[in-house]
Amino acid sequence: MLFYQTLLALLPLALAHKEAVTAEEKEIQRNLRNAAYYCAPAVGDFTASRKRAFAAKALGHQSGAAPGVEYDQLFAQEPTGIEGSNADFLSCAQVKDTHIENNTCVLAPEVTEGPYYHDQGHPIRQNIAEYQDGLLLLLDIGVIDVETCKPVPNVLVDIWLANATGHYAGHPDPAPHLVTEQPQVGGARSGLLSAFPRTRHRETWLRGAWETDKNGVAQFTSIFPGYYTGRATHIHTKVFPEWTVHPENGTFTGGRLAHVGQFFFEDDINMSVDKMFPYTENPIRHTRGRTRNWRDSLNIFDDSHQNGYNPVFRTHLLGGVVGQGVVAYITMGVNMSASYDNWWKGGEQVDVRDY
Numbered sequence: 001m002l003f004y005q006t007l008l009a010l011l012p013l014a015l016a017h018k019e020a021v022t023a024e025e026k027e028i029q030r031n032l033r034n035a036a037y038y039c040a041p042a043v044g045d046f047t048a049s050r051k052r053a054f055a056a057k058a059l060g061h062q063s064g065a066a067p068g069v070e071y072d073q074l075f076a077q078e079p080t081g082i083e084g085s086n087a088d089f090l091s092c093a094q095v096k097d098t099h100i101e102n103n104t105c106v107l108a109p110e111v112t113e114g115p116y117y118h119d120q121g122h123p124i125r126q127n128i129a130e131y132q133d134g135l136l137l138l139l140d141i142g143v144i145d146v147e148t149c150k151p152v153p154n155v156l157v158d159i160w161l162a163n164a165t166g167h168y169a170g171h172p173d174p175a176p177h178l179v180t181e182q183p184q185v186g187g188a189r190s191g192l193l194s195a196f197p198r199t200r201h202r203e204t205w206l207r208g209a210w211e212t213d214k215n216g217v218a219q220f221t222s223i224f225p226g227y228y229t230g231r232a233t234h235i236h237t238k239v240f241p242e243w244t245v246h247p248e249n250g251t252f253t254g255g256r257l258a259h260v261g262q263f264f265f266e267d268d269i270n271m272s273v274d275k276m277f278p279y280t281e282n283p284i285r286h287t288r289g290r291t292r293n294w295r296d297s298l299n300i301f302d303d304s305h306q307n308g309y310n311p312v313f314r315t316h317l318l319g320g321v322v323g324q325g326v327v328a329y330i331t332m333g334v335n336m337s338a339s340y341d342n343w344w345k346g347g348e349q350v351d352v353r354d355y
Contacts, residue, residue, distance in 0.1 A: 046151060047329055050140050050217060051316070114236060115195035116168040121204060122158060123250050127221040128208035133278050134164040134223030136318065136325030142217045143239060146333045151216025155336070156240040156252065158209035159220060164278045166228035169203035171196040183229050183288065184297075191230030191288070191297050209240075209252060224265075224273050224326065229288050232296040233270050235263045239334050257341075259334045264301055264312050267293050272322050 139159070143152045162168050174181065175197050183191045206225070210218045227233045242255030273279055274290060282290075293301045293312075301311075313328035 046142055046144065046216070047314075047331055050142065050215075050329060116171055117160060117236065117238075118170065118198075118204075118207065119254065121201075121249075121251050122160075123204055123208050124156075124210065124245065124252055125208045125250070126210050126219060128159070128206050129221060129223050130205035132163045132205045132223055134226075135273055135276060135279075135323065137222045137224045138318070138325065138327040139220040139222060139235075139313075140217060140327060140329045141219070141237070142215075142329075142331035143212050144216060144331060144333050145336045147336070151212075152334065152336060153212050153214045153216055155212050155258070155334075156209050156243050156254075157212060157218040158238040158240060158254070159222075159235055160207040161222065161225040161235045162228060163206055164223065164226040165282045166226040166284065168196075169205045169207055170198045170200045172200060188298055189230070191291055191295070193229055209243075224279075226279055226282055227270075227290045229284055230291055230297040232291050232293045232301055233265055234296075234300075237261050237263060237332070239332065241336060256339050258336055258338050259332060260340060261332065262300055262311060263330055264293055264296075265315065265328070266312060269315055269322070269326070276323065 141157055141159075143155055143157065144150060145152050160168070173179075173196060174193065178194050181193055183193055206222060208220065210220060212218045225233055225235055237259070238254065238257060238261075239259035240254045240256065241258050244253045244255060246252060270290065270293075274282075274285070279285075284290075291297070296302065311330070313330050315326050315328045318325035318327055
């Protein structure tokens, strides 16, 4: 355990998107990889139990439970006595498999929150879709402590994502003087445009936060995110061990920040969703097109893989075809003792890291 205590002491010193150069930076990366292996069995069991519980509920174990309703009951209980078609589905979904899957555990370097985070007005809720149209996406996000490899209850998981046509709530259009701006060519920011300003301050769709339950899991109902120029399809996340609730409007103000990260999806499902309405209405579909994971600007996707991590959801279909919806699982390994500063401070200038 002394090894992991030393690791936790070093973690706040690490920088996102920075190649390990010094001996200390290389040691941090090695220790993080070792921590991932150390926690693997615990994370595998953790994820498998969540898959079993979801599959049983979603396929009629309690046929009256609708997706997006009563999540504590929907996900928390272990199913028993599953027979017939449910058992067939379970074997196909590999929910009985308790070994670690490559993309089940995220012990990734902290990455930027980007310019589209709203530090005020983020609602506390599980259904974040509002009236945004798109493919149903149920998110099952687990949190474990990298020191103990145990699930972490009662921490706030905050997420935000772009809609089917690649826009964030509150940021519909480019700044007037940048309407004709073209994407960056070459360099770390290749493919990127300047951030769109926030002009619709009341929009909150596809934004929300929820506290992990006693099993260390937060679930959300959403739509599958769209894409925009320069970035692969992704979901932003933060983890707050401390926060202040505003009961008058159901929002919160974040306190100590333990993790800032981004999640991704496999390219195959991204390309499949691209063929569905309203994703076909993405304004850059027939011009710049989507950015594949391996070309994601700022190296956010590649950095995680090169450092031994895999921030990609494990997805399963809710029905017989993709169009019926998807459930996506991932587990974050978080240093619960950490306290990170948010890089994005707002203002007119967009930092190179701030996407």
